[in-house]
Amino acid sequence: TQSTRPQRLLGAVQKNATRGDPRSVVQAIDQFCRQKEWAMNVGDEKGCILDSVVSEVNPATVLELGTYCGYSTVRIASLLPPHAKLITLEFNPDFAAIARQVIAWAGVEDKVHLVEGASGDWIPKMTEQFGVKTFDLVFLDHWKDRYLPDTMLMEECGLLRKGSILLADNVICPGTPDYLEYVRSSLRYESQYFKSHLEYTKVEDGLEKSVFLG
Ligand SMILES: O=C(NC/C=C/[C@H]1O[C@@H](Sc2ccncc2)[C@H](O)[C@@H]1O)c1cc([N+](=O)[O-])cc(O)c1O
Numbered sequence: 450t451q452s453t454r455p456q457r458l459l460g461a462v463q464k465n466a467t468r469g470d471p472r473s474v475v476q477a478i479d480q481f482c483r484q485k486e487w488a489m490n491v492g493d494e495k496g497c498i499l500d501s502v503v504s505e506v507n508p509a510t511v512l513e514l515g516t517y518c519g520y521s522t523v524r525i526a527s528l529l530p531p532h533a534k535l536i537t538l539e540f541n542p543d544f545a546a547i548a549r550q551v552i553a554w555a556g557v558e559d560k561v562h563l564v565e566g567a568s569g570d571w572i573p574k575m576t577e578q579f580g581v582k583t584f585d586l587v588f589l590d591h592w593k594d595r596y597l598p599d600t601m602l603m604e605e606c607g608l609l610r611k612g613s614i615l616l617a618d619n620v621i622c623p624g625t626p627d628y629l630e631y632v633r634s635s636l637r638y639e640s641q642y643f644k645s646h647l648e649y650t651k652v653e654d655g656l657e658k659s660v661f662l663g
């Protein structure tokens with residue numbers, strides 16, 4: 450039977466990356482996506498911007514929406530302080546199964562809690578299920594039409610505090626126009642655009658960093 454792209458991506462990690470070395474996992478995926486098959490990871494160029502934001506925030510609690518194969522999960526987890534927690538939500542069980550193995554190969558499973566399900570269902574349960582009061586950093590990289598409703602839901606559920614950072618992938622390509630309009634016009638956010646390129650291509654894309662002002 451034919452393998453899937455996520456299965457081939459996992460194979461490339463197990464073949465080329467060193468167990469327990471998250472940066473080698475990131476490098477192996479980027480090499481696979483540049484040389485063999487494009488995949489919708491945030492990628493190396495936007496990944497450097499992600500790294501700088503994570504390092505600046507030095508978050509104790511991170512929420513990632515859209516795990517896919519776990520590339521950004523591993524990239525973020527590799528920069529977290531010892532007792533920090535990253536909760537990542539993934540809707541597709543096949544992607545989740547691959548991501549769990551990528552996360553395990555990188556050796557960052559102690560910092561990561563992968564939850565299978567939809568963000569709309571799980572965001573309201575974050576506090577009761579995981580004891581998280583607020584998130585220091587949220588990385589949005591799931592269905593583009595869910596960025597805005599899920600941001601409003603996080604506000605409603607009190608999961609954002611003064612200074613919480615939202616970092617959104619793909620605000621240009623594929624684009625998240627309603628989200629961008631919201632965070633750029635709302636008096637409750639201070640927004641900044643980091644111009645870059647769509648992963649592994651020359652097409653423009655970028656990350657939008659928005660600080661919740663409370
Ligand atoms: O479509 C894109 N991303 C959607 C990602 C979706 C991921 O999140 C869940 S959905 C979910 C997860 C959690 N809760 C609710 C839904 C899907 O199972 C997938 O793993 C995308 C597309 C391009 N592109 O060039 O076409 C480039 C990118 O960087 C992208 O991120």
Ligand SMILES: [Mg+2]
Nearest residue numbers: 491590618619
């Ligand atoms: Mg993306």
